[in-house]
Amino acid sequence: NAGVTQTPKFRVLKTGQSMTLLCAQDMNHEYMYWYRQDPGMGLRLIHYSVGEGTTAKGEVPDGYNVSRLKKQNFLLGLESAAPSQTSVYFCASSGLGLPSYNEQFFGPGTRLTVL
Amino acid sequence: GQQVMQIPQYQHVQEGEDFTTYCNSSTTLSNIQWYKQRPGGHPVFLIQLVKSGEVKKQKRLTFQFGEAKKNSSLHITATQTTDVGTYFCAPNRDDKIIFGKGTRLHILP
Numbered sequence: 005n006a007g008v009t010q011t012p013k014f015r016v017l018k019t020g021q022s023m024t025l026l027c028a029q030d031m032n033h034e035y036m037y038w039y040r041q042d043p044g045m046g047l048r049l050i051h052y053s054v055g056e057g058t059t060a061k062g063e064v065p066d067g068y069n070v071s072r073l074k075k076q077n078f079l080l081g082l083e084s085a086a087p088s089q090t091s092v093y094f095c096a097s098s099g100l101g102l103p104s105y106n107e108q109f110f111g112p113g114t115r116l117t118v119l
Numbered sequence: 120g121q122q123v124m125q126i127p128q129y130q131h132v133q134e135g136e137d138f139t140t141y142c143n144s145s146t147t148l149s150n151i152q153w154y155k156q157r158p159g160g161h162p163v164f165l166i167q168l169v170k171s172g173e174v175k176k177q178k179r180l181t182f183q184f185g186e187a188k189k190n191s192s193l194h195i196t197a198t199q200t201t202d203v204g205t206y207f208c209a210p211n212r213d214d215k216i217i218f219g220k221g222t223r224l225h226i227l228p
Contacts (some may be wrong), residue, residue, distance in 0.1 A: 045220060049215065095160070104149065105169075
């Protein structure tokens with residue numbers, strides 16, 4: 005099992021460009037999450053999904069959109085990238101049961117730089 | 120709202136010394152998880168604490184949940200170079216896990 009995978013691993017964008025980050029999991033998990041990690045800020049939840057076709061906002065959702073068309077995939081979109089979105093993005097997933105009581109499995113991360 | 124503070128932010132220890140990081144909340148927590156992130160890596164789940172006063176051990180790591188369920192700690196005995204990384208507490212907030220800012224541990228050889 006690959007666990008949680010993310011593509012791409014690295015990306016450099018110019019301000020105003022758009023892109024989509026892809027997260028895939030092969031553990032048949034119900035819940036999926038997108039986090040961003042900035043120096044000294046820990047991990048902050050952007051959006052999450054409690055199942056196929058559903059999404060919800062986290063702590064810092066502005067400037068991002070998400071979609072979960074298939075259970076195994078969770079996409080994070082930046083419509084018009086800004087330098088403030090320079091960060092490392094992590095995807096995670098967890099199984100059945102309340103997300104707050106389940107172990108989260110993380111992908112390797114995507115390092116995004118917006119110039 | 121619930122405020123969670125993790126201290127210290129950074130810690131340098133000599134190899135073989137002990138290390139402790141603390142997670143303090145202004146409100147009572149339902150449960151708390153701990154994660155470790157190696158430099159350049161991704162967070163990895165270590166443990167979950169649910170009961171008041173709970174103590175769990177994993178080899179040299181000891182995790183505690185306070186009696187009032189407002190604080191938690193992770194203690195590492197006799198640190199090794201493999202312990203390098205950032206340790207995050209992740210308490211339950213509104214049925215979601217919210218990560219603290221972490222404690223970065225450096226080991227001096």
